[in-house]
Each structure stands twice: as C-alpha cells, then as structure tokens.
Amino acid sequence: MTTLGQRWRAHPSVTAWGGFVVAAILLFAVAPAALSDFRLNLLAKFLCFAIVAAGIGLAWGRGGMLTLGQGVFFGIGAYIMAMHMQMADAARLHNDVPEFMEIAGIRELPAFWRPFASGPVALIGILVLPALVAAALGYGVFKRRVKGTYFAILSQALAAALAILLTGQQKIGGFTGLSDFRAFFGFKLSDPVNRQMLFFIAAGTLLLVVAAVRQLMRSRYGELLVAVRDQEERVRFLGYDPANIKIVAYVVAAFFAGIAGALFTPIVGIISPADIGVVPSIAFIIGVAIGGRTTLLGPVLGAVGVAWAQTALSEEFPSSWTYLQGVLFIVVVGFIPAGLAGVWPMLKGVLDSRFRKTVEPVAVSEPLPEVRTEEKVESR
Amino acid sequence: MDVLVGQLFTGLSLGSILLLAALGLSLTFGQMGVINMAHGEFIMAGCYTTYVVQKVISSAGVSLVVSLLIGFLVGGLLGAALEMGLIRWMYDRPLDTLLVTFGVGLVLQQAARDIFGAPAKNVLAPEWLSGGVTIMGAVVPKTRIFILVLAVVAVTTLATVLKTTPLGRRIRAVVQNRGLAETSGVSSRLTDISTFFIGSGLAGVAGVALTLIGSTSPTIGQSYLIDAFLVVVIGGLGQIKGTVIAAFALGLLNSYIEYSTTASIAKVIVFVIIVIVLQVRPQGLFTVRTRSLA
Numbered sequence: 001m002t003t004l005g006q007r008w009r010a011h012p013s014v015t016a017w018g019g020f021v022v023a024a025i026l027l028f029a030v031a032p033a034a035l036s037d038f039r040l041n042l043l044a045k046f047l048c049f050a051i052v053a054a055g056i057g058l059a060w061g062r063g064g065m066l067t068l069g070q071g072v073f074f075g076i077g078a079y080i081m082a083m084h085m086q087m088a089d090a091a092r093l094h095n096d097v098p099e100f101m102e103i104a105g106i107r108e109l110p111a112f113w114r115p116f117a118s119g120p121v122a123l124i125g126i127l128v129l130p131a132l133v134a135a136a137l138g139y140g141v142f143k144r145r146v147k148g149t150y151f152a153i154l155s156q157a158l159a160a161a162l163a164i165l166l167t168g169q170q171k172i173g174g175f176t177g178l179s180d181f182r183a184f185f186g187f188k189l190s191d192p193v194n195r196q197m198l199f200f201i202a203a204g205t206l207l208l209v210v211a212a213v214r215q216l217m218r219s220r221y222g223e224l225l226v227a228v229r230d231q232e233e234r235v236r237f238l239g240y241d242p243a244n245i246k247i248v249a250y251v252v253a254a255f256f257a258g259i260a261g262a263l264f265t266p267i268v269g270i271i272s273p274a275d276i277g278v279v280p281s282i283a284f285i286i287g288v289a290i291g292g293r294t295t296l297l298g299p300v301l302g303a304v305g306v307a308w309a310q311t312a313l314s315e316e317f318p319s320s321w322t323y324l325q326g327v328l329f330i331v332v333v334g335f336i337p338a339g340l341a342g343v344w345p346m347l348k349g350v351l352d353s354r355f356r357k358t359v360e361p362v363a364v365s366e367p368l369p370e371v372r373t374e375e376k377v378e379s380r
Numbered sequence: 381m382d383v384l385v386g387q388l389f390t391g392l393s394l395g396s397i398l399l400l401a402a403l404g405l406s407l408t409f410g411q412m413g414v415i416n417m418a419h420g421e422f423i424m425a426g427c428y429t430t431y432v433v434q435k436v437i438s439s440a441g442v443s444l445v446v447s448l449l450i451g452f453l454v455g456g457l458l459g460a461a462l463e464m465g466l467i468r469w470m471y472d473r474p475l476d477t478l479l480v481t482f483g484v485g486l487v488l489q490q491a492a493r494d495i496f497g498a499p500a501k502n503v504l505a506p507e508w509l510s511g512g513v514t515i516m517g518a519v520v521p522k523t524r525i526f527i528l529v530l531a532v533v534a535v536t537t538l539a540t541v542l543k544t545t546p547l548g549r550r551i552r553a554v555v556q557n558r559g560l561a562e563t564s565g566v567s568s569r570l571t572d573i574s575t576f577f578i579g580s581g582l583a584g585v586a587g588v589a590l591t592l593i594g595s596t597s598p599t600i601g602q603s604y605l606i607d608a609f610l611v612v613v614i615g616g617l618g619q620i621k622g623t624v625i626a627a628f629a630l631g632l633l634n635s636y637i638e639y640s641t642t643a644s645i646a647k648v649i650v651f652v653i654i655v656i657v658l659q660v661r662p663q664g665l666f667t668v669r670t671r672s673l674a
Binding site for chain 1: 409413415466469470473474475476478479480482483484485486487489490493494602606609610613642643644645647648651654655656658659662
C-alpha cells in the first residue's frame with residue numbers, strides 16, 4: 001500500500017501519461033465498439049460538457065472565481081458554428097439565406113452573418129470571440145478588484161443578458177434557435193461514420209484540454225493562481241497583479257467553453273437560448289462540484305457522470321431529476337465541498353486520526369483543504 | 381411629451397417592482413453577505429400564496445390584503461427555515477451559499493410545478509385597482525401605482541424597523557460587529573434568523589405584488605432575481621438608500637433604452653452600463669467607507 005503510494009507520487013508524469021493512454025484507449029477503441037451509434041452520440045455531447053467543466057475547474061477550483069456564465073462562451077462558440085453550417089447548407093442549395101430565414105420572410109442576409117460563411121473565419125471566431133468577451137469582462141471586473149460574489153453575479157447576469165438577447169432576435173433563430181444542419185464542413189451529418197468522426201474530434205479535444213489544464217496547473221502560473229485564490233492581498237504585495245492572473249484563467253475557461261459549444265452544435269443538431277441561459281450555465285457547475293473542483297479529472301468525470309445520470313433518470317422520471325439536481329447542489333456544495341475526489345482523503349483523515357489518536361491541526365477558514373502541499377513543491 | 385411621461389411611469393413602475401424584489405436581498409445579501417438564490421422562489425411562493433388565498437376568499441380586495449400578510453409570513457417562514465437548516469453552517473462561505481440556495485430554488489420550483497402545474501395561473505385584481513389614471517397625458521394603470529405605493533411603504537417600514545426598534549438595533553449591531561454584539565448580550569443566532577425572516581418575507585410581499593401585473597408560473601422568480609441582485613450590487617452593500625436609488629435608476633434606464641431599441645437589446649446595454657459604473661464605483665454607488673483593502 002505504502003510502496004505503491006510512494007511510487008505513485010514519485011513518478012507523477014509516468015502515471016499521468018499512463019492515465020492518458022488508458023483514457024485514449026477507452027475513448028477511441030472501447031467506446032465506439034461498445035456503444036450504439038445513439039449512445040456514442042450522447043457520450044460525445046457529454047464530452048462537450050466535460051470540456052466546459054475542465055475550464056470551470058481551472059477558473060473556479062484553482063482560481064476561486066465562481067463563473068456562473070460559462071453558457072455565454074459556450075453559446076458564442078455554438079452559435080458561430082451553427083451560423084456557419086446554416087450558411088454552408090444554404091450555399092450548397094444555391095440559396096441566398098438559410099432556410100429558417102426564408103420561412104420567416106427575411107430575404108437579405110443580415111450583415112453579422114456574412115463573415116461566418118467562410119469556414120476559416122468561423123473557426124477563428126470560435127477560438128477568438130469567447131476569449132475576447134471573457135477578457136473584456138475580466139478586465140473590467142478584476143482590474144477594479146471586483147471579486148467573489150460580485151463577479152459571480154455579474155457573470156450570471158451576462159448569461160441572462162445573452163439568452164434574452166438571442167431570444168429576441170429573429171435573425172438568429174429567436175426562441176427556437178438554430179437547427180436542421182445537413183453538413184459539417186462538407187461532411188454529411190446524416191452519415192453514421194461522420195457522426196463517429198465528430199465523437200472522435202470531441203474526445204481528442206477533451207484529451208488536449210485536460211493535458212493543457214494539467215500543464216497550467218503544474219506550472220508556475222498554476223501556483224500563482226492558487227495563491228491568488230487563497231491570499232490575494234499577499235500575492236499583490238509580492239509584486240504580482242492578481243487581476244492579470246485571474247483574467248488568464250477566466251479567458252482560458254472561456255476559450256474551452258467556446259470550443260465545446262462549437263462541437264456541441266453539430267453533435268446535438270440544435271442550439272437555442274435554452275441551452276445557454278442562466279440555469280444551464282449554473283448546471284455546468286454541479287458536475288464540477290461533484291467531481292471535485294480543485295482536482296484535474298474531478299470536473300471532467302463529474303460533468304460526464306452528471307450528464308449521464310440526467311439522461312438516464314429523466315428518461316424514466318422527468319420531474320425527479322430536478323429534485324435530485326437540487327439536492328445534489330445542497331448536499332455536495334454544502335457538506336462535501338471537495339467533491340467525490342475529496343471523499344477518500346476525508347475518510348482517510350478521519351480513519352487516520354481515529355487509529356493514530358493524533359489530532360491534526362485543522363485550519364478553520366481553509367475552504368479547500370485538499371490541495372496537497374507536495375503538489376505545490378514539486379513543480380518548483 | 382406624453383411618451384416621455386409614459387416612459388417615466390413605466391420606469392418608475394419597473395423600478396418599484398425591482399425595489400420590492402431587491403429590498404429583501406439587500407437585507408440578506410447586503411447586510412449578511414449571504415447570496416440567496418432561492419430568493420426568487422420565495423417571490424414565487426408569494427405569488428402562489430395569493431393564488432391560493434384567492435381560491436379561499438373570493439372577494440379580490442380582501443384577498444389581496446390578506447395575501448400581503450400571509451405572503452410575508454410564507455416567505456419569512458421559508459427564509460427562516462432555510463437559514464436554520466442550511467445557511468447557518470455556511471456564513472464563512474458566501475460563494476457556496478449561492479450554489480446551495482440555487483439547489484433549494486430548483487427544488488422549490490419543481491415543487492411548485494408538481495403542486496400547481498406548469499401552466500401559468502392568474503389572479504384577479506380587485507375592482508378598485510382596475511383601470512388607469514391619466515397623469516399628464518399618459519395613462520398609468522392603477523395596479524402599477526399600487527405597487528409603487530407598496531414599495532414606498534415597504535422601504536419606509538423596513539427603514540423604521542431597522543432604525544428605531546430593538547430588533548433593528550440588534551440586526552445592525554450583529555452586522556457591524558458580531559463578536560461585540562454577542563458580548564453585549566445579543567443573541568446573534570436569533571438575530572440572524574429574524575433578519576432572514578424579514579428579508580424573505582419581503583420577497584413574499586414582492587410576489588403578491590407581481591400577481592397584479594402578470595400571471596404566475598414556477599419560473600417567475602428567476603426572471604426577477606438577477607435584476608434584483610444587480611440592484612443590490614449597484615446600490616452598494618447594506619444600503620437601503622442605495623438599493624432604492626439603484627432600483628429606480630435601473631428601472632428608468634431600462635424603460636428609456638427599451639423605448640428607443642428593443643427589450644432584449646436594452647438588457648444588454650443596461651448590463652454594459654452596470655459594468656462601466658462598477659469601474660468608477662467598484663463597491664456600488666453608495667457605500668460605507670472602510671479601511672479594508674478590498
């Protein structure tokens with residue numbers, strides 16, 4: 001037990017790479033073989049949520065910024081992708097405007113649609129726009145030292161504002177959103193092979209995102225981020241600008257959410273304001289909280305687990321899922337703030353103190369005790 | 381001219397609704413630092429209380445007055461229960477109270493859906509509130525004037541209670557210095573519960589008022605909650621004066637922008653203005669100067 005544990009800690013990069021190989025085998029070989037086309041598509045959708053969750057884990061778990069508005073960035077990515085696919089479909093049919101506009105009686109293409117006719121521009125937009133919006137809000141908020149609850153409320157208000165804005169705009173699908181896409185960059189979406197390809201893209205993206213978050217967490221920057229979360233003033237006195245550190249994490253989280261949104265649209269086949277408003281934005285949080293917000297894999301596994309549970313449960317008991325979701329928020333955030341990843345260390349701590357009869361000093365105000373010190377030391 | 385006056389009254393009316401929704405929050409969020417996301421659902425509880433009371437008392441006028449009292453009690457009891465059951469453990473973790481109370485809100489919403497059904501319910505307005513009054517060429521519905529008056533009454537009552545009664549003094553003492561208040565013999569537990577009772581009761585009253593201008597659905601609270609939070613953020617924490625001014629400022633701003641653009645664009649513009657205001661006054665418009673670093 002101890003030797004295994006020691007070896008585990010002695011070679012973190014070896015085990016991490018081992019973990020990546022296992023995850024890659026699971027995602028790229030086992031899942032396509034074991035799951036039906038329908039289930040695989042469902043898993044692809046969950047992977048999109050997991051990408052968002054990885055970003056939230058960084059911003060919230062590591063940086064202490066509770067972002068309640070990731071739906072905004074998810075939505076920007078998703079809508080740009082949706083607009084591009086609509087335009088591509090229209091171009092193939094030699095129409096001037098997408099089908100839903102024709103039905104609504106809009107004959108001329110609105111100007112803000114035009115750039116996204118080009119695939120590269122759409123891709124750049126997906127990568128850049130969410131990050132820009134996050135940078136602007138982050139700059140406006142963190143530079144003025146607006147933080148904590150204020151930031152949470154503002155990020156949430158942004159989600160509400162965007163959802164209301166989109167609902168009111170008939171030119172971008174309004175309340176019903178955009179749907180009925182035929183092709184994804186020239187590949188027919190009706191073909192199961194292409195849908196499998198989408199799954200692989202989502203899985204590959206998730207692996208890349210997790211690797212990126214891992215590198216960030218283990219870097220000097222990751223140390224600073226945790227330091228800002230725990231002692232912002234001290235970091236400021238050391239000569240750093242905590243605002244910049246926070247903005248980076250927030251922008252990275254937004255960047256991931258934008259990519260996730262862009263993948264979500266072709267996988268699910270519809271994007272509407274209901275997918276990006278306040279409630280779905282906060283719902284992203286629950287998976288992160290359940291998995292363990294400060295850990296690397298906790299948010300990812302939590303997001304997939306919660307999305308899976310939601311689908312499984314709401315098929316059978318439509319109303320009970322909402323109750324369960326509410327209770328999960330209450331129980332997990334209220335009583336196991338470290339999430340499932342923190343249950344074992346917590347139990348271990350209780351057992352250790354029970355058997356060794358030693359009382360460990362407990363920091364009362366320490367919100368997230370499971371960030372281990374050896375993790376902080378090794379990346380120096 | 382009458383358009384301008386019309387928009388003025390729309391703004392004042394929206395402001396008074398925001399004020400009613402935000403007044404309780406300014407107590408629980410502003411004074412106690414607890415972000416109660418279930419506040420919107422307490423508003424919803426007020427709405428459904430009115431609906432149930434009207435089922436029992438058929439006279440719309442009597443039922444409204446009774447509803448205001450029962451709505452306050454229902455909201456207050458829900459709030460006190462929430463405080464005793466959950467929030468008392470979490471005073472040092474404000475961000476977590478946000479998520480926990482969001483969970484409570486989800487449960488209450490679904491409960492309302494299961495009990496009353498998803499379709500919207502309507503409440504009859506009393507006869508003496510039907511029709512409108514013409515003020516400087518603009519027709520203002522009487523219900524809106526009633527809500528404005530109700531908001532003013534609620535604010536003055538709350539301010540008087542906080543300022544003059546022993547309970548108010550205890551609340552202020554606990555907010556300013558919990559430890560010192562305790563040593564002076566104030567029970568901070570009891571004070572916390574009472575503060576929550578009053579704050580959430582005000583949400584119930586806001587709910588009763590909302591039934592006068594629209595129908596009640598399980599998600600009605602949500603649509604007002606974020607705006608109410610913005611009001612408290614802009615007004616400055618723990619400031620009734622700030623809350624009042626911010627509520628009317630946002631209401632007026634919203635109605636004038638909405639008139640020249642659309643409702644959905646107005647929301648976005650108002651949001652941007654709020655972020656800009658926070659650049660100048662990060663702690664809100666009105667705030668007690670302290671020497672704290674943040």
